[in-house]
Amino acid sequence: MPNTRSEGAMKEEDQTPTDPVQLMMAMMKEMKEEAKKREDQLMRQLQEQAQDFAAALQTNRGNAGGSTKSKKMDVPVLKCPEDINLADFRDWQQRFADYTEVQKIMEECTLSGRQSLLRSGLDPAWTKLWSTGILEIDDRKDDINDIIKKILHYIREHRNPLLDRKEFLERNQHAGESIDVYYSALKSIDESCGYDVNPTCKVCDDACGHGDELQQERLRDRLICGLKDQAIQQKVLAIPFKDLTLKKALEVCRVEAASKETQASLNKSERQVNRLKERSSYKKGKIDNNPLSKSAQKADERCSNCGRKKHQKPDQCWARDKDCNNCGKTGHLKHMCRSEPKKEVNRMTIGQVKTSDDLVKITAKIGNADHQEVEWLPDTGAECDVITADCLKKVGTKVKDLRKDKAELCGPDQGRLKSLGKVTATLEREGMKYKTELHVLEKGTGPILSKAGCIALGLIPTGWPHVVNKLSLSSPDEGNGVDMLLKSQSAASIREQLFQEFPEVFPPDDEVLPLKPMKGPPMKIELLPGTSPIRRYRCNTIPLHWQDKVKAHLETMVQKQIIERVPQGEAPEWLFSMVVVPKAGTDEPRVTVDFSPLNPFVKRPMYPCRVPAEEVAQIPPGMTHFTVLDGRHGYWQVLLDKPSSKIMTFNTPWGMFRYLRNAMGLISAGDEFNRRGDDAIAGIPNVKKIVEDIIIYDKDEDTHLQRVKEVIQRCDEHGITLGRRKSTIAEPSVTWCGYRISKDGYTANPGLVDALTKFPVPKNRTDVRSFCGLVQQFEALSADLTGLLEPIRALLPARSAFVWEGLQQQAFEKTIAELTSPRVLTQFRPGANLRLETDASQRFGLGFALYQEEGKVWKILRVGSRTLAPAETRYSVTEIELQGVVWATKKLKFYLRGKAFEVIVDHKPIVSIINHKALDEIEHPGSSG
Incomplete structure (x- = not known):
């Protein structure tokens, strides 16, 4: 969090200063704001004049040339300083030069006109750096090329090359990306990494040009390691390393990729012919709707005894001495028998x-x-x-x-x-x-x-061989790839085709085959030194109406190789109790194991888990296509090693079982699963994952479908299974991690809103706790939540009488009305201006609202509130207001740390305090001296 004395511009409302010094400061502030407004207005006028001037030149040029008219072009805009890198800058520089060349503006403009034209191609953040003198631009003599050089110098000074080097090392070939496009992207990123082009050679002790060789080695290594096609990668790796240059690697990759495309085109027509020649046994008896195959069957006469091609002479049939296994007669085979088929058993x-x-x-x-x-x-x-x-x-x-x-x-x-x-x-x-x-x-x-x-045993896929409408990952030019097959399909049709294409990733819900394990070594449970085995011999009672279902569930887990029975006669060192609880919203049982006695003695690997509110806020605005993939049996896909499996032993009324896979309830279970899942989809842009929930987002359909296929293929390669029921493909809006997300922003999950509207009036403290817990899930959508709930929270202490009166009923109805009203939060843009409004009250607690400027409109980015701690209720009004600012700033550090923002308060005494003290001094008054 930056020092608010220099970054937080404080505003006062509804109060006029009386002190002469303060009055003078207020007047100077107003004069500064007026000057800023005039400067912005002048800047807009200059930009409009430059655009009008360019349009006029274009019109004159079109009239002079008769019927020849040039297409109008928009000025390329350079991204804001926070989002720019050297590769983007070079791309913009080339497009801007092309624009000025096509429009023929440069030679017809004055120096100020050319500067205005350049300003029209810069993000407002750049124009502010220009006008404030940070870029050190002299408006009297600096031409466009001089200004562009100073912008480039600023980018080089303020961007850490490690970011570009990290991007270079993680850049892999994307699905459908050609070799040349992939290589061009690598070369562009490498040029932005800040490597010395001509370093002093260790052999020659001179700038001999060996830097170019180092660059070629970097490009060669990254090119080979990031190839998506393993067959092409294998061809390149077969070349002796001493002969493996960048030029040779590119040549082999291009030849192999071209040969694959050519082969696919040549075999495209052959696939139809081969389908007519061969028919697999699993299709026998099915109706073939292919008219070509019907005509082929009619033209191909068969022997009525053996089924092969018709013989010239009857005695040439090899079945003439064979006995039919259906009717027992001699002279024909069973599949050609005309008798009624017998019922066969076993x-x-x-x-x-x-x-x-x-x-x-x-x-x-x-x-x-x-x-x-x-x-x-x-x-x-x-x-x-x-x-x-x-x-x-x-x-x-x-x-x-x-x-x-x-x-x-x-x-x-x-x-x-x-x-x-x-x-x-x-x-x-x-x-x-x-x-x-x-x-x-x-x-x-x-x-x-x-x-x-x-x-x-995993030798063939689950759905083999019934794969219909196969989706190819090959080039789009083949005509049967994902973009040709899926573009014209509905979302439901695409969803079903992906299920058929990846049967191991989307297994049927009723499948009882062994569950496919995730890629990686077996998980090991590490215990603290000196830990003694724990045994809980008591077997919990299971209600009679659940016993059959629980027993069947355990048998299914055995068939899926999630658990196994402890062999008879084996005495386990570790033993825990099975606990059966009802599933949320149903009367069906959920089988769990109580590992709480074990958890304090387990070394936790501590892998971070992301916060849904922060992840949702990072999705860029304007995304139009969303896909949500839901993990299925996630923890159970992580294998346990044998010593760990013996630790995970539990007792049931039908004997003892032990886990062969990772299980919920173990303190290290989530860390290990999250790490493997994140590694599986690492490096794919526009993808976010929280535990088992994956979201993919894009602005156009073709790119989105390619990315969805890439994610699903990664899941297939790493042994991750996904659920069919909750997966949503290529929809304009989706529900993910408790939020409804669309191109306009995000809001509350409709399911939670529906549950809130149907919540009955609380009858006791338990109902009040349930209601408050449900409402707490909306904390990011309302800054008034704490104040609205105050009359209801007053009923929670055991020492107070539970009396539901008109005050509580009114608070109950207002809370539901506040949270069910449509409120869409915008997504976070790092380069946008932010405004923080805080409020505090001894009665209603602390609250804040964070706004983001989009155009000339301030949109809500994040809101929140909380009650006061018992000690805080005894604070003075000024202390509570200060606590509100400090708490809101710390709560919003994800958005505010290291960034200038504006603070708005309605309590005048704290303005001078915050303007003259840092936040840590306010929170800890004695720390400064």
Whole structure:
């Protein structure tokens, strides 16, 4: 917070000074304000004259040239000093030079006219620096080029190059961005980083030009590290490092990117033809609406016995000696049988078994044998998991230990296969588990993993192969990318297509497959030295009407591999109690575990969590497209290491369980989850995240959809799942973290407003506490909240009688009316002027309103209020007013620290105090001496 003696311009209201010195100071202040107004008016007139002059020249030029007319151009405007960097300045400088060249103004204007033209292309903050002499501009002799050089010098002096270097190191290639555009952006940022262009060479001890080589190395390294296409990155990294120059890297990137685009264009028509040639088994029996495929099927006559292409002679059909598995007759196969199909029970198909180089090593516990690594053949055409007798013996399980297998197995040719029995097995891969029944065959080529097993162990996506309307991340020129497919779709249609494109990110709500873990090593719970194990043997009673639901919920958590049962006979060192509470607004149970006895002994990693009000205020005004993504099972996606899993053991009426994943209620749970989630989406602009809630915002639809795809793809790469129900895609207004956000600003969540309007009249102190808690969520939207609630808060102390009278009813109704009236807060702009108004009262407490200047209008940026502490109620009026200014300034340090602002008070005695003392002296009177 800057010293208000030099930055806070104090205003007094409704009082005229009588002291001669004060009267003289007031007159000088008025004269200064009048001079400022005249200066601003003169500046506007000069700008208008320059624009009129340029327009007149344009008109004359058009009349002289007959029918030829030039298009009118607007003067490029340089950003305010707080937002500018060297790259933006160079861009503006080039556009301004182009503007003056196209308009042919420079040679036809006087020096003052050229200066006026330049002023019209500067943000008002720059014109103030000009007029006050900070830029050291001489209006009598400095021409445009001299002034631009002084502006550049000012930017270099006041901008820390570390900001540009940080941006350079974090700059990655965006989705849909070409190699040349990406390289140009890197080079532009690098030139703003303040590196010495020609440093003294350590070898030559001379400015030999090796600085250019250092720049090329920086650009080469950042170019390669930030490539979005991993295939192109791999091609570049394959080049020997001694030969890997910037020129070589750019050449390879351009060639690879061009070849991918060419290949996509060439294969575009082939994809349609290939679809007609091959038809996967999962589409059998479905209606094909493609007219080309229907005509192809009619033209392609098939053998009625085997289903293959029609033979020249009947005896050439290979099915003539085969028995049908449907009717039992000889001469045709089951899928060509004309008889009525038989009802099949426990009949499962084993896909085509082939020797493959794509065998997957999976840790398996088969029967009573120990965990062993076994190579499996993933087969998405198989309906069951199979192992041969020879392989079963190798892992240590005997055939005599098998259970009877009643399932009817058949091979890819529909021929029956003999099963020796079945055995229970648990397969593990990369933290995911899959429990299954293995069918044991006498002969075969090796263990086969079914489609269900492939999905459970993460070998194929959940929705495989039913991916409809696939969204491509390739170039927009291909015609099937996100901007071609989604631009013309409604928000609901885009939402559904994204769900289909990323089934692992948006799993169905009723899915009970193992939950995909987040990227990263298992989480470790670190305990303080000397911590002894804690055991809570008491099992909390669960209401009878909840017991079935709670038990089913625990079983679902086991299936999703969130928890596991403690093996029989194992005595846990740590044990905590399960607590079941009702979900908010419903009668459904919520299962939790009380880890409060453990939390004091856990070392917390302390990762910061952002404040919703501050994050919402940072969203730039004018955004028209918003997307909200809601995390699903967030904490449960973080794996625990085995020692930590044993600590997270809890007791239930149905036995003991322990967490395999992170859990709510643990003091370090949120820190670890927030850190991993923030790392996943780091570096993507126009994205904000608080815990599980993500918001994306842009001004145009195409950029927004590309950014949404980039965020979702990051979630896919890092193993983050999102909920379908609460996700909103490309809407003009959204609800996020308790606020309703649109292009005009933000206001209260409509759900909270509806709950407030329906709140019944309090009947006891508990109702009063609930009402005050609900109202407290609106504290950022009303400065009068504390005063309105005062009659109701008076009923909270236990020593006072609860009497609801007309005064309380009136306060109740006024509070609801105040908070339900439409009030939109504007978003924060760092370069705008700010005004702080404070007020204080011994009865109603402290309040403030922070305003932001937008054009000639002051809009509300933030409001707030609070009650007085018992000691503060004994302060004098002057002390309370000072406390209001100090408290408001500290409360708003996010907006005010390091920035000049205006303070408005209605109590004259504190004006001289604040003008002659710093805030820390006011808050701590004895600290100065």
